[in-house]
Amino acid sequence: MIHLDNISFDQCIKCTVCTIYCPVARATHLFPGPKQSGPDAERLRIKNPDLVDESLKYCSNCKRCEIACPSGVKIADIIQQSKWRYLKKKFRLRDYFMSHTDLVGTMATSMSFLVNFFMGLAITRLFMELVLKIPMRRVFPKYNSTTFRRWFRTIRKSQEAYAQKAVFFHGCYVNYNNLDLGKDVVRVLNAMNIGVEVPREKCCGVPLIANGFLKKAKKNARYNIASLEERTGDGRAVISASSSCSFALKYEYSNLLALDNSRIFNQVEYITKYLYSRIQEGGLPTMKPVHLRAAYHSPCHLERMGGVIYTIDLLKRVPGLDLVILHSECCGIAGTYGFKKEYYDISQSIGGLLFKAIEAAEPEVVITDCETCKMQIEMNTGYEVLHPVQVLARAFREE
Amino acid sequence: MNYDCMVIGGGLAALTCAIKCASEGLRTGIISYGMSALHFSSGSLDLYGYNPDRKIVSRPYEGIEELVKLNTRHPYALCGNDIIREAMEFFRGAVAKGGLELYHNDGSNHFHVSTMGTVKPTYFSQPSVFNETAKEAFEKRPKIALLAFTGYRDFYPELAAVNLRKSTLFRNLEVITGEVTLPIRTSKNPHEFRSIDIARIFDSERYLKNIAAQIMNASQGADFAGLPAFIGINNYQKIHQRLQELAGILIYEVPTLPPSILGMRVDNALKSRFAALGGEFVAGDRVVGGEIAEGVLNHVHTENHGTTRIRAKYFVLATGSFFSGGLVSGFNDIREPVFNLKLFRDNERNRWYSPRFLDTKGHPFLQYGVETDDNLNPITENGETVKNLFCAGALLARYNPVAEGCGGGVAVSTGYAAAKKIIRNLRGGAA
Numbered sequence A: 001m002i003h004l005d006n007i008s009f010d011q012c013i014k015c016t017v018c019t020i021y022c023p024v025a026r027a028t029h030l031f032p033g034p035k036q037s038g039p040d041a042e043r044l045r046i047k048n049p050d051l052v053d054e055s056l057k058y059c060s061n062c063k064r065c066e067i068a069c070p071s072g073v074k075i076a077d078i079i080q081q082s083k084w085r086y087l088k089k090k091f092r093l094r095d096y097f098m099s100h101t102d103l104v105g106t107m108a109t110s111m112s113f114l115v116n117f118f119m120g121l122a123i124t125r126l127f128m129e130l131v132l133k134i135p136m137r138r139v140f141p142k143y144n145s146t147t148f149r150r151w152f153r154t155i156r157k158s159q160e161a162y163a164q165k166a167v168f169f170h171g172c173y174v175n176y177n178n179l180d181l182g183k184d185v186v187r188v189l190n191a192m193n194i195g196v197e198v199p200r201e202k203c204c205g206v207p208l209i210a211n212g213f214l215k216k217a218k219k220n221a222r223y224n225i226a227s228l229e230e231r232t233g234d235g236r237a238v239i240s241a242s243s244s245c246s247f248a249l250k251y252e253y254s255n256l257l258a259l260d261n262s263r264i265f266n267q268v269e270y271i272t273k274y275l276y277s278r279i280q281e282g283g284l285p286t287m288k289p290v291h292l293r294a295a296y297h298s299p300c301h302l303e304r305m306g307g308v309i310y311t312i313d314l315l316k317r318v319p320g321l322d323l324v325i326l327h328s329e330c331c332g333i334a335g336t337y338g339f340k341k342e343y344y345d346i347s348q349s350i351g352g353l354l355f356k357a358i359e360a361a362e363p364e365v366v367i368t369d370c371e372t373c374k375m376q377i378e379m380n381t382g383y384e385v386l387h388p389v390q391v392l393a394r395a396f397r398e399e
Numbered sequence B: 001m002n003y004d005c006m007v008i009g010g011g012l013a014a015l016t017c018a019i020k021c022a023s024e025g026l027r028t029g030i031i032s033y034g035m036s037a038l039h040f041s042s043g044s045l046d047l048y049g050y051n052p053d054r055k056i057v058s059r060p061y062e063g064i065e066e067l068v069k070l071n072t073r074h075p076y077a078l079c080g081n082d083i084i085r086e087a088m089e090f091f092r093g094a095v096a097k098g099g100l101e102l103y104h105n106d107g108s109n110h111f112h113v114s115t116m117g118t119v120k121p122t123y124f125s126q127p128s129v130f131n132e133t134a135k136e137a138f139e140k141r142p143k144i145a146l147l148a149f150t151g152y153r154d155f156y157p158e159l160a161a162v163n164l165r166k167s168t169l170f171r172n173l174e175v176i177t178g179e180v181t182l183p184i185r186t187s188k189n190p191h192e193f194r195s196i197d198i199a200r201i202f203d204s205e206r207y208l209k210n211i212a213a214q215i216m217n218a219s220q221g222a223d224f225a226g227l228p229a230f231i232g233i234n235n236y237q238k239i240h241q242r243l244q245e246l247a248g249i250l251i252y253e254v255p256t257l258p259p260s261i262l263g264m265r266v267d268n269a270l271k272s273r274f275a276a277l278g279g280e281f282v283a284g285d286r287v288v289g290g291e292i293a294e295g296v297l298n299h300v301h302t303e304n305h306g307t308t309r310i311r312a313k314y315f316v317l318a319t320g321s322f323f324s325g326g327l328v329s330g331f332n333d334i335r336e337p338v339f340n341l342k343l344f345r346d347n348e349r350n351r352w353y354s355p356r357f358l359d360t361k362g363h364p365f366l367q368y369g370v371e372t373d374d375n376l377n378p379i380t381e382n383g384e385t386v387k388n389l390f391c392a393g394a395l396l397a398r399y400n401p402v403a404e405g406c407g408g409g410v411a412v413s414t415g416y417a418a419a420k421k422i423i424r425n426l427r428g429g430a431a
Helices: A023-027 A034-047 A056-060 A065-069 A075-086 A091-098 A102-110 A112-120 A122-132 A148-159 A169-179 A177-190 A206-210 A215-229 A242-254 A271-280 A300-307 A306-319 A341-361 A371-381 A388-395 B014-022 B060-070 B075-079 B081-097 B133-138 B157-166 B195-203 B206-220 B234-245 B261-276 B407-428
Strands: A165-170 A196-198 A237-239 A268-270 A292-297 A319-326 A365-368 A384-386 B004-010 B028-032 B110-113 B118-124 B144-149 B177-181 B224-228 B250-252 B278-282 B287-293 B296-304 B310-317 B389-391
Touching: A023 A306, A034 A065, A034 A075, A056 A075, A056 A148, A056 B133, A065 A300, A075 A242, A091 A102, A091 A122, A091 A177, A091 A206, A091 B060, A091 B195, A102 A112, A102 A169, A112 A122, A148 A169, A148 A177, A165 A177, A165 A271, A165 A388, A169 A177, A177 A388, A206 A215, A206 A242, A206 A306, A215 A242, A237 A242, A237 A271, A242 A268, A242 B157, A268 A371, A271 A306, A271 A388, A292 A306, A292 A341, A292 A384, A300 A306, A306 A319, A306 A388, A306 B278, A341 A371, A365 A371, A371 A384, A384 A388, A388 B177, A388 B389, B004 B407, B014 B028, B014 B081, B014 B310, B014 B407, B060 B075, B060 B081, B075 B081, B075 B407, B081 B261, B081 B407, B133 B224, B133 B250, B144 B157, B144 B206, B195 B234, B195 B261, B206 B224, B206 B234, B234 B250, B261 B278, B296 B389, B389 B407
Parallel strands: A165 A196, A165 A237, A237 A268, A292 A319, A292 A365, A365 A384, B004 B028, B004 B310, B028 B278, B144 B177, B144 B224, B224 B250, B310 B389
Antiparallel strands: B110 B118, B287 B296, B296 B310
């Protein structure tokens, strides 16, 4: 059967601009670049699936090709779809664990002390490298001892007092790894007189899509769409503090998974855009100076959504913040991509330009919107990485 | 996000305008959909190449004075010669601050060689295309070697050499061809390499000695070696110089089929300059409309931002011509898709083009575009002039970038002129 669900490849004029801006093609010749792997090869694959090329797997789905394309071709979507539709699929335990973040997160937070301890041991890392093909040098995020949801239950009552409310899609990272960020989101929204609701949710599906668990990704997506539709009936906004989660809810669900998310599309916002809109309505509390020299790195998926200007706008409002905006470069980690042995060197090589730019900016901290960018930058530069909301939380603090 | 100036479009006109605004301390943003036409350009900047009789113009500024007498609605006529000169110098400075030197022939045009080996007049070029040393060497009637890279599909020196020999400038010059093999081991077939892949190999500065030795060999005592333009991106000037030293020969770059590395260098330099001035660049988003009331554009909205309004005191529309999507054509109509502005055009399809594809007069559609007043302000379909919206670059009407050889100059001049007007209005306190 010929699949014709993404025929945007027909718009391709073969200009090769996407390949110029592909971070993977820059780092390795093993990937022929988005033009060849996407619109060029798609013409062959739709006629004869046997013509599929293994090199597809090198695409990290950063979407920079789609940003560069002057002709509106959904290049990365074509590659992702083809990767899972045509390539022979092997089950890998590693990929299963990395992508099923809810399962792993629930287990890990319930015994976070042990998990964090063992993950820090060289012997565990050696085992992971040899058996699971997870590079030893890769630093893993720590797990919290409690989940965001559990913490939120203790403060839920306090949120009822607010007339205006936002639905916070916390995502796996806030839930299992960075409770502090979740707390800061609530703190910032409350400071702006907005109450927080937490919907029932499952992993947005980004790691599942990246690892080929498309059925599970669709299942999660349907669950999330249904849950968010319930919450947004009255036009309430859904916000996420992860650029990739918001990207998935808005774009991957419809473009890649072919699901109908039209009823939540306009409600879902990445948090800085939501905050920007509230500030336009006059909801900005007085800010205290945050004396920091910070370098701002814009994540690929936020670039793809055009959301970077809102983050920059918010940061520019923070008094005392000495902000250097870094030239937009991929950090290389691309979610679970950089956690795999076969892509580790590529991932590190891609990030090289960014790491150098960060060093040259001589900041005290780095600011970025994405959790895996944070992991990559912290591991490679040693700088502490903050989320823009955490910077705002510092500016809104009460002395 | 209350911008002083929001520029719609990300090419030559847009970047020149935005850099000028940002350099005056205005809060400036750019919203651009896809990478600009610079990636398909020669990387040289044309100011004014051919007069209405198709004769090559030697002194472009003097030529423009004559041109605007004949065509008083030409974008150059709207700018004025003083602004054009100022714009060109500003542009050269901005590109230099972004890390790329541009050279001109003491106010006259110089020529550059195309992929096909044709010779074209132009005004600014990168050092591997024009500089004083190259000029002097050329005046001494040099021997020229055009070199290919084994397997590379986007430049054919034999073809270029045939055309080059036909040109009066090169008549009786010895032009030979030869081949260089990239000394790298890769799983990739050399046929798969595009200019960008090879440019990155040059940028790494490895293999330079080996390549230089091969160039020396293949050029058989020539004074100039013409290579496809991919000798480095970020490190280009250093590598060009080093390669010339190692090979003991002047190295000239011939533009290749897209992606054009020469054009990309200009794009990189302009974008770095804009970023260094604190400009905000949104890539990959399309402005789809805005609200115009009583001659003022209040806000615009974009594809990705949905209903969110992006406000600015001034807006600049520099979305390019048909190729870049600044103008769109249907079967029997031509429109400006963002604001539906008043155009200079013919709606009768069979008058859009000349039946001769390579007509030296050019095709009429190339002259179509947005009709502005003297102030570069466009007019809506209701006949209302939009006072805080300026138009710049290829989207403008009544000039022919191909036949007149003036596309780059018009983009830079009108982009700069728009910036000057915005700055003057803001500083003068008028809205």
